[in-house]
Amino acid sequence: MAVYVLRRIVWAIVAALLILSLTFLLLYFTPETQLTELQFQAAQAGQDPNSVGDAYERYHGLDQPISVQYIEFMTNMVSLNWGWSETRSQPVITAMAEAIPYSMMYAVPSIFLSTILGIAIGLYSATHQYTRGDYAATAFAFFGLSIPDFWFAIVLLVVFGGTLGWVPILFDTSVATVSYANVKQLLLPVTVLTLTSVASLMRYSRAEALEYVEAAFVKTATAKGVGERRLLFRHIFRPAAVPLATILVGDLVGIVFVASYLIEVVFGIPGLGTLSYRAIVNQDTALVVGTVLVPAFLTIIGNLAQDIAYTMLDPRIDYSDR
Amino acid sequence: MGQEYSHETVTVTRRRILQGVATAGLAGAAGCLGGDDDGTVRYTVADSTDPESMNVIQVADDNTNARLRLTMDGAYAITPELNLFPLWLDLEDSGDATVFVATLRDNLEWGAGYGQMTAEDWVYMIQEVHQGPDNWALSAAAGNWDGIRVEATGTLEFQIELEEPNADWPMEPTLWGAYCLPKGLLEPYVDDRDGDGLDQDEEIQELAYTGNLGPYTLERWERGSEFVATRNDSYYMRELDAEEFPSFVTDEQIDAWQQSPNFDEFSWRSIDEQSTRLTAFEQGEVTETTVPSNRVERFEGNPDIDVTEVPFPYLRILAYNQRMNGWAELRTKGVRQALSMAIDKTEIAEAIHRGYAETAQTFQPAWSEWYDAAAVTEFGEGDSYDPATARTLLEDNLSADYGYDDGTLVGPDGEQVTLTMAYARGSETVKTTAEFIGDELASIGIDVEFDDVTFDRLLQQYVRNEWQGDDDPPWSSGPNNAGPRENTRSEMDWDLMYGNSFNTYPRTPAAIDAFWTERASANYFGYVPDADLASRFHTVRTSTDRSKRADAMADIFGILSEDQPVNFVVMTDNIVGYQHTVEGPEAVFGQEWDRHTWKFKKA
Numbered sequence: 024m025a026v027y028v029l030r031r032i033v034w035a036i037v038a039a040l041l042i043l044s045l046t047f048l049l050l051y052f053t054p055e056t057q058l059t060e061l062q063f064q065a066a067q068a069g070q071d072p073n074s075v076g077d078a079y080e081r082y083h084g085l086d087q088p089i090s091v092q093y094i095e096f097m098t099n100m101v102s103l104n105w106g107w108s109e110t111r112s113q114p115v116i117t118a119m120a121e122a123i124p125y126s127m128m129y130a131v132p133s134i135f136l137s138t139i140l141g142i143a144i145g146l147y148s149a150t151h152q153y154t155r156g157d158y159a160a161t162a163f164a165f166f167g168l169s170i171p172d173f174w175f176a177i178v179l180l181v182v183f184g185g186t187l188g189w190v191p192i193l194f195d196t197s198v199a200t201v202s203y204a205n206v207k208q209l210l211l212p213v214t215v216l217t218l219t220s221v222a223s224l225m226r227y228s229r230a231e232a233l234e235y236v237e238a239a240f241v242k243t244a245t246a247k248g249v250g251e252r253r254l255l256f257r258h259i260f261r262p263a264a265v266p267l268a269t270i271l272v273g274d275l276v277g278i279v280f281v282a283s284y285l286i287e288v289v290f291g292i293p294g295l296g297t298l299s300y301r302a303i304v305n306q307d308t309a310l311v312v313g314t315v316l317v318p319a320f321l322t323i324i325g326n327l328a329q330d331i332a333y334t335m336l337d338p339r340i341d342y343s344d345r
Numbered sequence: 346m347g348q349e350y351s352h353e354t355v356t357v358t359r360r361r362i363l364q365g366v367a368t369a370g371l372a373g374a375a376g377c378l379g380g381d382d383d384g385t386v387r388y389t390v391a392d393s394t395d396p397e398s399m400n401v402i403q404v405a406d407d408n409t410n411a412r413l414r415l416t417m418d419g420a421y422a423i424t425p426e427l428n429l430f431p432l433w434l435d436l437e438d439s440g441d442a443t444v445f446v447a448t449l450r451d452n453l454e455w456g457a458g459y460g461q462m463t464a465e466d467w468v469y470m471i472q473e474v475h476q477g478p479d480n481w482a483l484s485a486a487a488g489n490w491d492g493i494r495v496e497a498t499g500t501l502e503f504q505i506e507l508e509e510p511n512a513d514w515p516m517e518p519t520l521w522g523a524y525c526l527p528k529g530l531l532e533p534y535v536d537d538r539d540g541d542g543l544d545q546d547e548e549i550q551e552l553a554y555t556g557n558l559g560p561y562t563l564e565r566w567e568r569g570s571e572f573v574a575t576r577n578d579s580y581y582m583r584e585l586d587a588e589e590f591p592s593f594v595t596d597e598q599i600d601a602w603q604q605s606p607n608f609d610e611f612s613w614r615s616i617d618e619q620s621t622r623l624t625a626f627e628q629g630e631v632t633e634t635t636v637p638s639n640r641v642e643r644f645e646g647n648p649d650i651d652v653t654e655v656p657f658p659y660l661r662i663l664a665y666n667q668r669m670n671g672w673a674e675l676r677t678k679g680v681r682q683a684l685s686m687a688i689d690k691t692e693i694a695e696a697i698h699r700g701y702a703e704t705a706q707t708f709q710p711a712w713s714e715w716y717d718a719a720a721v722t723e724f725g726e727g728d729s730y731d732p733a734t735a736r737t738l739l740e741d742n743l744s745a746d747y748g749y750d751d752g753t754l755v756g757p758d759g760e761q762v763t764l765t766m767a768y769a770r771g772s773e774t775v776k777t778t779a780e781f782i783g784d785e786l787a788s789i790g791i792d793v794e795f796d797d798v799t800f801d802r803l804l805q806q807y808v809r810n811e812w813q814g815d816d817d818p819p820w821s822s823g824p825n826n827a828g829p830r831e832n833t834r835s836e837m838d839w840d841l842m843y844g845n846s847f848n849t850y851p852r853t854p855a856a857i858d859a860f861w862t863e864r865a866s867a868n869y870f871g872y873v874p875d876a877d878l879a880s881r882f883h884t885v886r887t888s889t890d891r892s893k894r895a896d897a898m899a900d901i902f903g904i905l906s907e908d909q910p911v912n913f914v915v916m917t918d919n920i921v922g923y924q925h926t927v928e929g930p931e932a933v934f935g936q937e938w939d940r941h942t943w944k945f946k947k948a
Binding site: 062063288289 | 391395400487489541545570801826860866
């Protein structure tokens with residue numbers, strides 16, 4: 024097991040270095056759009072675009088040979104000096120450290136809620152297949168899956184923020200994290216995100232649990248007089264949880280780094296989604312690299328954590344021979 | 346925030362919901378009065394942008410400047426009547442429009458212990474930073490200060506000497522609105538030519554040195570969200586006596602400046618999503634925001650909101666590619682005129698921009714004092730919009746192997762003439778206008794195909810061009826005009842390009858020479874004027890005779906309108922919404938010069 028984990032970590036490092044090298048090459052061969060814009064602005068102002076271009080390249084070290092640029096890039100990345108965000112005027116690491124708490128403020132409750140609700144409703148649906156409750160849960164799931172986050176968020180904001188005035192429209196960064204005002208302004212983002220996640224998780228839970236509801240060992244346990252709660256959690260949920268763990272890791276990364284784009288843009292939350300969105304729109308290369316690499320690294324770590332989680336959830340899985 | 350929310354439990358009833366809808370405006374009024382429970386008077390502006398840096402040396406965008414302007418006034422302002430209003434300094438022409446003398450106020454104090462602002466600070470900053478070797482600090486103003494001599498002539502006085510006379514120089518963005526940094530802050534970085542270090546200096550990014558130089562002091566900059574500044578009670582303008590104001594300022598204005606600022610807190614919110622921004626504005630959480638033309642109707646009849654149309658000096662053009670990879674016929678003036686004649690600008694201004702745009706005929710707004718209607722030839726407006734005459738004009742001016750076949754314009758290959766129009770995606774009005782232009786050209790038998798690309802790609806692959814000859818080009822004016830049009834081309838082929846907006850510089854019109862001479866650095870479309878525009882521009886730049894300059898400018902604008910190097914389509918207005926209680930904004934160009942004196946009406 025230990026050897027397996029060690030090998031996985033080494034592979035994770037190799038994968039990270041490959042990602043970094045590939046990122047460098049992509050950046051190196053991508054046209055400098057900021058330079059193009061600067062030169063066009065200079066031309067409009069009657070200035071010499073060539074001297075602006077020269078100054079820009081010198082300033083950013085782009086006049087250095089590719090080998091020098093590559094070594095500097097890799098050294099900086101490894102030493103966690105991920106560069107200076109040109110559009111925020113702060114180190115990329117600081118920018119991300121400032122943004123992460125805002126994303127966590129709504130992502131953590133949402134993950135928590137959606138995990139509990141999704142699995143609970145899923146298990147209920149599986150054990151009460153084709154009942155009214157199951158149909159209602161299925162309808163809820165299809166609603167959550169099919170309604171566009173972006174649109175739903177705007178509708179909620181207009182109704183509850185604009186028309187009813189129950190929640191503020193603008194996200195206020197100055198309120199205390201643990202305060203009524205913060206709960207109030209996070210209510211809608213959490214609702215939107217939870218609705219989407221709970222729907223998909225519920226359907227997966229239902230499908231996985233259904234595999235075991237009719238299984239022989241469940242029938243045997245039932246025949247032996249095992250209680251309903253024990254049957255549900257020990258004999259159905261536990262084996263069903265193994266594939267669900269995969270979905271949970273994916274959901275975590277997905278929610279924080281993908282769904283957050285839409286949620287944060289609508290609600291004006293300065294979290295990772297807004298950070299990444301603006302970095303891309305404003306062509307802030309260092310920040311784009313940072314916001315892309317972190318999910319990539321998290322995915323690598325998440326996969327590792329997931330494999331280890333399998334062994335804990337299912338004793339039949341053993342990596343000792345690998 | 347401009348609005349507090351009750352912590353009490355709210356019971357939902359139908360009446361409550363209806364009340365919510367009906368009283369949304371009242372909530373807005375509460376917000377715009379800006380008085381919170383804590384008695385703080387707040388003014389909140391919302392837009393979709395975020396400032397990029399507090400490093401005044403590199404800042405060139407209006408959005409960041411708007412934030413910086415809260416904490417630092419800059420050199421001087423220009424009023425809508427084109428008077429110079431001294432802020433940090435007074436500027437005087439010594440007589441020949443070549444030497445200008447700047448005199449600093451004597452009560453300007455830096456923060457962070459840098460003492461009084463002196464002429465030495467200015468001269469050091471200009472010489473060592475803007476004019477520094479290799480532009481080591483990446484100064485956005487480096488080009489403006491090229492070839493200008495500066496010299497301190499006293500503790501609070503310095504002299505600026507231009508290479509040749511330029512009566513418009515005070516109106517150009519060289520010293521107007523310029524900032525300065527304390528010499529003591531700059532010195533260590535100047536010695537090492539350390540541009541990165543200077544950019545990342547905490548005192549620079551936290552605006553720690555602004556002292557009493559602006560009406561507000563930076564409270565916090567939450568990147569991606571909010572820029573908050575609080576009232577600066579030691580603001581230098583508050584200490585001025587009435588006689589220290591210029592004579593054109595009224596007593597009321599003097600009083601307003603001496604009382605300024607009128608808000609305890611001024612914040613600038615960055616909200617990407619337009620509907621969120623407008624809903625917050627409607628509810629009074631935002632005091633001021635720009636309103637897209639297709640959303641103005643939403644606020645009509647709302648007594649709590651005023652929407653104003655502020656003239657904007659930017660002009661949207663339809664560029665005709667006259668380089669080697671454009672339709673060769675576009676080099677003929679009559680062909681360009683015909684195309685412009687077939688496109689109804691009034692419809693674009695009235696229908697697509699919903700009346701929040703003015704048609705244009707040359708590279709200058711009609712409201713500019715340099716605009717001479719008598720010199721301008723009109724195309725695409727009123728009687729000059731005439732597709733039938735446009736067809737005749739095309740037939741008369743196209744090469745012999747072109748002709749009409751049953752209403753279709755046919756080229757030498759016997760096929761219909763098809764032009765490619767490039768435009769930047771992302772704007773609904775640009776897309777609609779491009780399609781409308783396509784329909785208009787179809788009415789004179791020309792088919793139009795569209796390339797909608799991102800703005801970055803548009804610049805990179807369509808605007809930038811390169812020399813194609815074997816030898817070196819005879820001349821090059823940079824990547825956007827890489828040489829004579831016969832041998833230069835962009836990466837992608839195009840014939841028409843719509844959507845780019847350019848500043849027409851109504852205060853300093855000679856600055857438009859960056860576009861309209863053969864070798865102009867922004868002449869990406871390859872225009873070669875028959876007339877000698879360069880010498881006329883030189884006259885405008887260097888003459889001190891106002892009428893001579895006005896004549897030369899009228900000439901230029903007349904030639905441009907007749908030549909149609911591009912189709913001058915429309916000038917869009919800047920539509921700004923304010924809560925009704927805001928007192929101060931006027932619907933004129935340059936209205937923000939006295940923003941710090943704006944206030945809320947008394948309830």
